[in-house]
Amino acid sequence: MGNTLPQITSYRSLKIPKIKSPCSTIKKSRSLREYTRNTSLVTNCVNSNNNNRRNISFSRPRSLPPTDAEIIDIHALRCEMSTSNIDEGEKQLIKQLNYIHSCVRKDKGLFGKITENLQNKHIFSNDEPENTHILEQTPDEYNMDYQSIYLQTLDGEFIHAYWIYQVGDINSTTTILYLHGAGGNISHRLEVLQLFHENIHCNILIIDYRGFGKSSGVPSELGLYIDAQAAYDYLIYKQKILPENIIVLGTSLGASVAIQLVSDPLNRVKVAIFENAFISVPEIAKYFLTYAKSVIGITKSIGFIYLFDSLPKVRRIECPCIYLTGLLDPLIPTWMSNTLYNETLSSTKRQLYEYPFGKHNDLPVMKDYFENIQSFINELSLIKSAETDQLVLRQ
Structure with a gap:
């Protein structure tokens, strides 16, 4: 669904300034x-x-x-x-x-190397639509206060992001880390972000993965996971937002990235929302390519460089989770969200919402979409209040 981002062929050496901070040597794993x-x-x-x-x-x-x-x-x-x-x-x-x-495959394998360009094209549609590396709009056109920033990741890429904020104390409201799907860039999601901004009254951090929009580099499964971690670290270390005020929301491909992020117990959040999530890339291939079923049935990873295998990860998720799926989605079958929901057994609270007329990219305009999310958050607050009251009574 698009070629990879053209690479710069001439480089100049960069002088990295000496940064004074109390940190000793980190040995590489x-x-x-x-x-x-x-x-x-x-x-x-x-x-x-x-x-x-x-x-x-x-x-x-x-x-x-x-x-x-x-x-x-x-x-x-x-x-x-x-x-x-x-x-x-x-x-x-x-x-x-x-x-x-x-969480990623180490060895590409011979067949994987042969089909690498094909997989990049269909999994990371970072060059679609045409001229997608040009931002068409900014949040101020939607009456949202924002800051345009770059996050330098742990492996040195520059990830472009919009930090959209509400007026007032930053921890007095919820903050959403929005991980978008394949194709396009952050400027193509502003209409959806405005709906969250108005209905949830939240701060929002949205990033373009490496190779998307104005971000540097070339997309890969490993790279997307590192980018999401950098975004989470920005909220914790730069904005100093409490984990209990952070919601991670991922759509489609972004749902797989969100699942990986919150499956790490060190990344604590208030709620994780997975919209139109899929089990894995091989399972999607089986869904679209019927002739591949027998081959993939032998080993699910044969010939695949990128797996985005969410099934084992959701079993490790402990935070409250919401699964959202459209029953008319032509790209990802509804049963995948059902399967992931049923396997998220360690979650303290989980909920699956299905939208009969929902497709792949239009769930936020479905009836009760924001009401469902807000009611889930309100129920969490009631549960927390009840637990606090019980603790006080015991004392």
């Missing part, structure tokens, strides 16, 4: 070393105890830093926020990186 074999990004940090300079080495693609908006270095943010317990902060970062790498 085995999975991270496998991923970072090229040039290294060296960030100098100062240990607050002995003031010795140490190096933290991460690989960085040779992407030129953008100049049209503020750049937030997620790695530097995490270093700065680890002042109280540096060792614990390092362990948490390594643990999260290991988990992200454990």
Whole structure:
């Protein structure tokens, strides 16, 4: 559904400024070393105890830093926020990186390499529609206050995002991390974001994955997971939003990314919402390509570089979850959301909403869509209040 983003053929060396922050050396995990074999990004940090300079080495693609908006270095943010317990902060970062790498296929295989371009085209429609790397609108055209920013990920990509905010205390309202589906860019989702902005009265962070819109790099399953983690870290470390005020919402491909993000127990959220979610890429292939059923039946991952395998991940999710699905969706069958919902057994509360006339991209305009989400959130508040009252009575 589109070619990959054209790559810059000429590069210039980047001088990375020395950043003083109380963070000691982070040793790269085995999975991270496998991923970072090229040039290294060296960030100098100062240990607050002995003031010795140490190096933290991460690989960085040779992407030129953008100049049209503020750049937030997620790695530097995490270093700065680890002042109280540096060792614990390092362990948490390594643990999260290991988990992200454990969620993707390591070996492409011969057939996978042959079909790599085909899979990129159909899974990441980052060049559709035409001229999709040009933003057509901005949030202020929809009367929403916003800031255009870039998030520099842990592996050095620059992810473009809109931070849309409500007036007042940031933790006095809910914040939604919106992970969109394949195709288009963040400017194509502004009408939907306006509906959330008005109906839920929330702050919103929406990102373009690497290779989408104005973001650098080329999309991949691993890359999308790292981008989502960077967005979550921005809310926690930069905006200092409490986890109990964050809602992660993913649609279609973004639902798979959202499932991976919240399946990590370190990424605590108030609610996770999965709209038109699918089980895995091989299962979608079986749905569309009947001749592939016998082959995929032998091994679900044969020939696939990208799996986005959500079924084992939903079994680890503990936060409250909402599944939303349109019964007329021509791309993703409804039974996939049902299957994922039934397997989300560890969730403290879960709900499945089906919309009889809903298709793939129009659920937010369906009747009761926002009422369902808001009622679910209100029920959580009632449950929390009841638990607090019981705790007070016991004391």
